Amino acid sequence: MSDLKHTNSNQSVTSAPLLDVGRGNAPLKAEIMELISEIYDSGWFVGGPHVKQLEESVAEATGAKFAVGCASGSDALLVALLTLGIGEGDRVICPSFTFFATASAITRLGAEPVFVDIDPATFNLDIEKVEQAITPKTKAIIPVHLFGQCADMTGIMELAGRYNLKVVEDCAQSIGATHQGQGSGSFGDVGCFSFYPTKNLGGMGDGGMLTTNDQETAERLRLFANHGMKPRYFHQVIGVNSRLDAIQAAILNVKMKHLDSYASRRQQNAANYHRLMKQHGIRDMVSAPSSTDGNDHVWNQFTIRIGGGQRDAVRSQLAEKNVGSEIYYPIPLHQQACFKYLGYGDGSLPVTEQAAKEVLALPIFPELTLAEQEYAVETLAEIIAGSAGVRRAA
Numbered sequence: 458m459s460d461l462k463h464t465n466s467n468q469s470v471t472s473a474p475l476l477d478v479g480r481g482n483a484p485l486k487a488e489i490m491e492l493i494s495e496i497y498d499s500g501w502f503v504g505g506p507h508v509k510q511l512e513e514s515v516a517e518a519t520g521a522k523f524a525v526g527c528a529s530g531s532d533a534l535l536v537a538l539l540t541l542g543i544g545e546g547d548r549v550i551c552p553s554f555t556f557f558a559t560a561s562a563i564t565r566l567g568a569e570p571v572f573v574d575i576d577p578a579t580f581n582l583d584i585e586k587v588e589q590a591i592t593p594k595t596k597a598i599i600p601v602h603l604f605g606q607c608a609d610m611t612g613i614m615e616l617a618g619r620y621n622l623k624v625v626e627d628c629a630q631s632i633g634a635t636h637q638g639q640g641s642g643s644f645g646d647v648g649c650f651s652f653y654p655t656k657n658l659g660g661m662g663d664g665g666m667l668t669t670n671d672q673e674t675a676e677r678l679r680l681f682a683n684h685g686m687k688p689r690y691f692h693q694v695i696g697v698n699s700r701l702d703a704i705q706a707a708i709l710n711v712k713m714k715h716l717d718s719y720a721s722r723r724q725q726n727a728a729n730y731h732r733l734m735k736q737h738g739i740r741d742m743v744s745a746p747s748s749t750d751g752n753d754h755v756w757n758q759f760t761i762r763i764g765g766g767q768r769d770a771v772r773s774q775l776a777e778k779n780v781g782s783e784i785y786y787p788i789p790l791h792q793q794a795c796f797k798y799l800g801y802g803d804g805s806l807p808v809t810e811q812a813a814k815e816v817l818a819l820p821i822f823p824e825l826t827l828a829e830q831e832y833a834v835e836t837l838a839e840i841i842a843g844s845a846g847v848r849r850a851a
């Protein structure tokens with residue numbers, strides 16, 4: 458063994474998966490199966506007490522007064538904008554460096570997304586550029602709390618107040634994250650959460666949640682998510698079918714009890730990465746991400762940067778050594794084929810475009826072991842040492 462240069466504490470570890478949902482789900486199996494069996498017998502499959510319980514606990518966890526279940530995070534965004542009356546001719550500001558659903562909700566309603574550049578350190582909306590993008594047609598801002606860290610909600614709420622704009626928070630990656638002690642999803646008019654399996658509170662299928670502090674908005678969100686129907690077969694508004702299943706809610710209720718522990722394990726993993734990357738002398742080289750002052754980051758992703766045009770080469774070498782990684786997101790929305798009609802040229806959002814070329818997300822899920830992190834960082838350090846082209850990014 459003396460010829461091996463491994464420094465990881467468990468020398469048998471030779472892989473680090475990007476995500477292994479099985480590890481989190483396995484210990485909950487008996488509890489979840491019993492609930493599924495109960496629901497099976499009850500015959501109450503859509504809405505009901507499990508959904509109500511989840512709504513209450515999400516409201517409590519986020520600090521928002523009301524929460525309304527829906528079918529997915531994408532639907533949450535759509536229902537939020539629909540409820541706030543966004544439509545034809547309206548403009549809605551959002552980042553280009555986000556998942557597609559942030560912007561598709563806007564265009565679905567006939568409104569126009571206005572893509573704004575990001576802060577290179579946080580990957581979240583750059584407040585100065587948000588203000589520059591506001592016009593009389595602007596009706597709303599959708600800040601995305603990307604990778605589990607809140608956008609600058611102090612700045613965004615100040616702008617929204619000054620220009621009389623609605624704020625819909627995309628909290629798909631940020632359940633439990635706080636800014637100045639306040640939970641994501643409790644700042645704006647509506648918060649939109651996703652329970653897709655890769656999120657910090659991940660179900661076993663699709664699911665979503667809407668949050669708000671305003672009772673009338675809460676009632677209208679519920680109305681729009683259920684065909685605009687109240688009472689049954691009387692349609693007040695033209696809504697959609699976007700409801701949460703009882704089985705999904707029951708599974709999420711079980712996981713909800715562990716939400717704080719999931720977040721603190723992710724935070725521990727982020728701290729481990731910083732320590733290990735420093736030890737290997739690559740922490741600055743890869744721009745290891747940290748949380749900005751006043752933010753409690755919940756680390757849905759740990760996104761480093763690989764500069765010098767070497768990101769894809771580094772990624773494939775990591776894959777050869779069984780270290781999982783992913784690129785969130787390789788093509789900014791303003792450069793997607795479907796949004797070409799909006800007319801953003803290459804170079805129009807330079808910080809976003811550079812990020813798309815450099816970002817690489819490493820494994821960070823709660824059950825990732827220290828030995829796996831050690832293996833991942835050691836492997837990354839070896840790859841960087843062996844490839845002369847890697848430059849410090851950003």
Ligand SMILES: *Cc1c(COP(=O)(O)O)cnc(C)c1O
Nearest residue numbers: 529530531556558629651652653
């Ligand atoms: C996952 C995600 C969504 C969409 O959520 P779904 O539940 O998958 O529809 C929206 N925005 C962001 C930033 C996301 O990460």
